[in-house]
Amino acid sequence: MKTLTRTMFHITLFWLLVGMGTALAAKVGDPAPGFTANDSNGKTHRLSEYKGKYVVLEWHNQGCPYTRKHYESGNMQRLQKEWTGKGIVWFTVISSAPGTQGYVTAPEENDYVKKMNAVPTAVLLDPDGSLGHLYAARTTPHMYIIDPHGVLVYNGAIDDHPTSDASDIPGSKNYVSAALQEAMSGRKVTEAATRPYGCSVKYKD
Amino acid sequence: MGKIDACREPRGRRASRSKIEPYRMRRLLPFLAAMGLSWVGWAACNAETIQARHARVELVSQQVNIVPAQQLLLGVHFVLEKHWHIYWTNPGDSGQPPVLQWQLPSGLSAGAIEWPRPEKLQRSSLADYGYQDDIVLLVPVRVASGLKDGDKVDLRRQAKWLICADVCIPDHAELHLSLPVASTPEHNQNQKALFAEAGKRLPQPWPHSWKASVVSGKDDFVLSISAGKPISAAEFFPLMPEQIENAAPQPLQTTPAGAKIILKKSDQLLKPVHLLKGLLVLGGAESYMVEAPVTPIRSGEQNK
Numbered sequence: 029m030k031t032l033t034r035t036m037f038h039i040t041l042f043w044l045l046v047g048m049g050t051a052l053a054a055k056v057g058d059p060a061p062g063f064t065a066n067d068s069n070g071k072t073h074r075l076s077e078y079k080g081k082y083v084v085l086e087w088h089n090q091g092c093p094y095t096r097k098h099y100e101s102g103n104m105q106r107l108q109k110e111w112t113g114k115g116i117v118w119f120t121v122i123s124s125a126p127g128t129q130g131y132v133t134a135p136e137e138n139d140y141v142k143k144m145n146a147v148p149t150a151v152l153l154d155p156d157g158s159l160g161h162l163y164a165a166r167t168t169p170h171m172y173i174i175d176p177h178g179v180l181v182y183n184g185a186i187d188d189h190p191t192s193d194a195s196d197i198p199g200s201k202n203y204v205s206a207a208l209q210e211a212m213s214g215r216k217v218t219e220a221a222t223r224p225y226g227c228s229v230k231y232k233d
Numbered sequence: 234m235g236k237i238d239a240c241r242e243p244r245g246r247r248a249s250r251s252k253i254e255p256y257r258m259r260r261l262l263p264f265l266a267a268m269g270l271s272w273v274g275w276a277a278c279n280a281e282t283i284q285a286r287h288a289r290v291e292l293v294s295q296q297v298n299i300v301p302a303q304q305l306l307l308g309v310h311f312v313l314e315k316h317w318h319i320y321w322t323n324p325g326d327s328g329q330p331p332v333l334q335w336q337l338p339s340g341l342s343a344g345a346i347e348w349p350r351p352e353k354l355q356r357s358s359l360a361d362y363g364y365q366d367d368i369v370l371l372v373p374v375r376v377a378s379g380l381k382d383g384d385k386v387d388l389r390r391q392a393k394w395l396i397c398a399d400v401c402i403p404d405h406a407e408l409h410l411s412l413p414v415a416s417t418p419e420h421n422q423n424q425k426a427l428f429a430e431a432g433k434r435l436p437q438p439w440p441h442s443w444k445a446s447v448v449s450g451k452d453d454f455v456l457s458i459s460a461g462k463p464i465s466a467a468e469f470f471p472l473m474p475e476q477i478e479n480a481a482p483q484p485l486q487t488t489p490a491g492a493k494i495i496l497k498k499s500d501q502l503l504k505p506v507h508l509l510k511g512l513l514v515l516g517g518a519e520s521y522m523v524e525a526p527v528t529p530i531r532s533g534e535q536n537k
Contacts, residue, residue: 092401133370192395192403227327
């Protein structure tokens with residue numbers, strides 16, 4: 029009887045877990061999760077304020093070799109300049125917990141942005157990782173694109189060369205640019221979900 | 234990073250749990266020389282151990298010689314510092330697998346890495362697949378028939394890998410090994426335990442009598458295994474990225490003939506999967522390569 033009860037319990041647990049849907053997710057084609065976050069200049073941003081515009085989210089850790097690949101080569105800054113120049117909102121997001129690699133205070137981040145000539149719309153500071161977990165951000169970099177209707181149209185890597193070697197950039201296909209070009213000309217994004225590559229996001233345990 | 238003569242004490246820090254065999258070789262040398270087998274020592278001592286960042290790396294050979302028209306088994310042996318890891322062919326949520334680029338003389342061609350069973354390395358909401366402590370990546374090398382007895386063959390490989398603990402460091406090394414050509418194979422006794430251990434971590438082919446199939450629901454795959462015996466513990470490692478949520482638990486229901494395992498679908502999976510390929514690890518040790526055909530769930534069956 030005891031065995032039967034235990035078996036019943038396991039079967040129930042099994043199907044309960046089967047039935048558990050995706051509670052938190054940023055799935056391409058679905059509405060992007062709404063958020064409120066503070067930037068490195070103390071300004072608060074709500075995703076809903078940017079309805080009508082494309083929004084790019086770029087997960088960032090200045091110490092990660094994969095992030096450095098795209099910043100020390102100037103690749104990320106070129107993308108920021110090009111796309112913000114076309115009216116797109118670009119948020120760099122830092123989800124490193126205090127004491128982990130990539131964690132910065134607001135003044136430290138502002139110094140870094142200045143030094144690197146980075147031109148995002150703003151840098152969102154997310155030391156408790158809530159925005160990172162909301163979007164299930166895994167790596168630095170990890171890129172997302174939200175369309176003017178608030179729908180997620182891209183989730184994944186920055187490009188198709190998952191290495192930390194800057195010499196790979198010229199021969200790479202940039203997925204973010206490709207997705208923005210397609211979406212902005214009214215086409216469906218061909219490669220809308222790719223494997224993000226890089227260091228893991230340094231969430232607090 | 235410094236090159237270390239494998240037959241001498243490495244300079245600097247020496248990992249206490251090191252299993253690198255050349256140290257044993259060093260102790261054996263006088264004995265071998267006395268027996269007139271010094272060339273064996275010469276051959277094995279032409280391997281270099283590289284002190285890389287948080288790891289020592291060396292190219293090892295199952296044999297002390299190369300025999301024409303016979304396969305040679307080489308290995309890249311990593312001894313990793315505590316808390317550091319390298320990655321499996323599918324690294325999981327982050328990371329990058331090691332890459333080996335061989336520079337081999339004509340007549341030799343290297344096959345693909347035979348990936349050992351990985352571990353699931355979980356931190357916060359993320360999970361990677363990789364290796365800690367001590368790992369050998371085996372690579373079979375085809376040898377042509379034209380090599381001449383007594384010739385010396387130089388094997389070189391450029392390796393690139395990512396090593397991570399709390400932080401990640403990309404690293405690389407060029408390793409080499411010289412082996413003489415001979416007519417009969419001779420196993421390197423000093424590497425015997427290392428290769429035997431490496432062999433045990435390789436996945437086995439899927440047994441003919443076993444069956445695997447997958448039903449694809451809205452949010453999950455249910456992998457059914459029929460193995461003719463109840464399976465009480467199993468873990469699935471997907472060969473392809475972005476098919477399942479790596480960090481999700483894999484609830485298992487034991488059945489009289491095997492098990493059913495729930496694999497949560499990746500949010501990144503936008504197209505249907507027809508074949509789910511991966512590694513099934515039973516009881517934490519035995520591992521099998523599995524390729525399970527996927528059929529969509531029939532309507533109305535979801536969540537019953």
